Amino acid sequence: xxxxxxxxxxxxxxVFATETLDVLRLNDILSxxxxxxxxxxxxxxxxxxxxxxxxxxxxxxxxxxxKLAWIQAIAxxxxxxxxxxxxxxxxxxxxxAEGHRMAIALAKAARLLPSTVVINIPNGERFAAQNGLTSVxxxxxxxxxxxxxxxxxxxxxxxPIEAAEAGRLHLFRPEDGAEEHYAIEIGRADRTKPxxxxxxxxxxxxxxxxxxxxxxxxxxRGALAQMGTEGAGVLLYLNQEGRGIGLANKxxxxxxxDQGFDTVEANHRLGFEDDERDFKLGAYxxxxxxxxxxxxxxxxxxxxxxxxxxxxxxxxxxxxxxxxNKFNTAYLATKAAKSGHLF
Ligand SMILES: Nc1nc2c(ncn2[C@@H]2O[C@H](COP(=O)(O)OP(=O)(O)OP(=O)(O)O)[C@@H](O)[C@H]2O)c(=O)[nH]1
Ligand SMILES: [Zn+2]
Numbered sequence: 001x002x003x004x005x006x007x008x009x010x011x012x013x014x015v016f017a018t019e020t021l022d023v024l025r026l027n028d029i030l031s032x033x034x035x036x037x038x039x040x041x042x043x044x045x046x047x048x049x050x051x052x053x054x055x056x057x058x059x060x061x062x063x064x065x066x067k068l069a070w071i072q073a074i075a076x077x078x079x080x081x082x083x084x085x086x087x088x089x090x091x092x093x094x095x096x097a098e099g100h101r102m103a104i105a106l107a108k109a110a111r112l113l114p115s116t117v118v119i120n121i122p123n124g125e126r127f128a129a130q131n132g133l134t135s136v137x138x139x140x141x142x143x144x145x146x147x148x149x150x151x152x153x154x155x156x157x158x159x160p161i162e163a164a165e166a167g168r169l170h171l172f173r174p175e176d177g178a179e180e181h182y183a184i185e186i187g188r189a190d191r192t193k194p195x196x197x198x199x200x201x202x203x204x205x206x207x208x209x210x211x212x213x214x215x216x217x218x219x220x221r222g223a224l225a226q227m228g229t230e231g232a233g234v235l236l237y238l239n240q241e242g243r244g245i246g247l248a249n250k251x252x253x254x255x256x257x258d259q260g261f262d263t264v265e266a267n268h269r270l271g272f273e274d275d276e277r278d279f280k281l282g283a284y285x286x287x288x289x290x291x292x293x294x295x296x297x298x299x300x301x302x303x304x305x306x307x308x309x310x311x312x313x314x315x316x317x318x319x320x321x322x323x324x325n326k327f328n329t330a331y332l333a334t335k336a337a338k339s340g341h342l343f
Contacts, residue, residue, distance in 0.1 A: 002110055006135040012124025013099035014133075017107045018075040018115040026068050029119055036062040036119040037092055038071055039100035044115065044271030048074065050089040054097035057104060061090045062117065075115035077269040078252065081259055102138055105145040109178065111246025114271040148281040149176040153288060159184070163221070163228035172285055179239035183285055186224070187232035194315035196233035197294040198223040199282040199303055201240045204247055213254070214331060218323025223297050226318075234291065236282050243267070244276030262334040274339060279303055283310030299341045317342075 002020035007013045016025055018038065029036050037059040045051070045058035052058035060074065073079060074086055103116035121127050128135035143149070156170040163186070170183040189195040200223065206216030220235075227233025242250030245267065253266035264274045283306070286294065293313040296304060297320045304314050319342065324332060335341040 002107075002112055004133055005106070006121070006124045006128040006133050007099050007102055007138050007141070008124045008128075008135050009099060009138040011096065011099060012121050012127070013103065014119050014121050014124075014127065015099070015103040015106065016117040017110065017112045018071060018117060019107070019112040021068060021071060021117060023068055026066070026071070026117075029062075029117060030064060030066065032119055032121070034119045034121065036117055037100065038062055038074060038115065039097075039104055039118050040074065040115045041104060041271040043268045043273065044075070044077075045091070047077065047080065047269050048086055048089060050087065051091045053091060053093045054100070057097050057101050059092040059095075059097060059100055059118075061092055071117065075113045075271070076252070077256060080269065099138065102141065102145060106141075108245075108272075108276065109145060109176075111241075111248065113249065113252075144176045148278045149174045149178070151175075151181065151281060151284055151288075154180075161224065163224035164231075166231075170285075170289065172288075174281075181239055181281065181285065182237040183289060184224070184235045184237065185289070186227040186234070189232040189234060189291070191290040191292075194293040194295045194313070195291050196227055196230055196297065196318070197286065197291070198227075198233070198235045198297040198320070199238060199279060200235055201238050201243065201277060204241060205250075212325050212327040214328055215323035219320050222320060222322040226297070234286070234289065236285055238277070238282060240277045243274075244278070245270070245272050262338075263331055264334060264338045275302070279306035280310045283307055283312045286312050300335075301340050301342065 002017045004016045007015055040058050042052040042056045042058060050058050100118050103118050104114050107116050108114050124135060151172040151174050154171045154173045156168060159167045159169040161167045166187045168185045172181045200220055203214060203216035205211035206214045207220050210217050223235055241247045249270055252270055256266035256269055267274055293315050295316040295318050296314050297318045299319055304317055307314050
């Protein structure tokens, strides 16, 4: 939800998502005792030429007179080209960055910009109670933020679709209250043989609107059509919009692409890795449906590796080359050059 929370640990921290910060919250932060810091990822720090002393995280000291617009411009690259000089940015070296790292993981989980304002507070539990804030023990939150949390099957029902009348939709819900994921089974695949399978990541623009900037729509329909023709298959529809950064951030990335950056550079400027998806959950869903071996429809070698590492045998990689057009040639070429896609 992007609301402030208190992270309880050896040191307790009050955490604000930078994206949802407003003047009132900022005034509250600046009136507290303690040195607030603006936490960003090392990817974002590289663009801003700020030193990251904590590996993947940089902690920028917040001046007493820090302005909301300045803070948000550090998190959001939208106006980087017009205003490249945000510094000098003094980053913190001493102390522990664990709370800051977790705060950024929380912002990512909320599909916000990966940046937070963090302030150390002496008695976290009392502060949270007095101010009506949610508090969470860092040790309890850590396993959920380290990767996707456990998924549970919720319901399944028959769903005839254009590609195959014998369709069945299975719905899975994670324990941490995050997005649900779906599996569409075509026919009744033999569990003792490799099944034709596709791990599809949600793409609202491509799947629903027919965007020409990517190849997702044709890949989705192409995979289902092939399963329909063969009479059996399973398509996982994983709600990992924008390679796991969410639709708002993907649109920010598109806006950066309009400024001349490619798909990977745009993710980095926003402070994300190239790909923030967790493919382990795909393997988990397949195993829970009784599949141990797949013929995987993909051009992405990372998906093949992740399947194997997660205990699902990939008997064959089946290429899925559809949907190339004049608007996505550069995007597909970047994926081939930078992400190792096989086209
Ligand atoms: N961040 C970001 N995400 C994008 C962009 N274009 C498309 N996407 C997302 O990328 C994902 C595409 O996923 P997949 O269809 O699994 O593609 P892939 O990883 O290239 O693998 P294969 O299609 O299996 O070869 C979807 O979640 C899209 O929303 C972009 O420019 N930036
Ligand atoms: Zn797409």
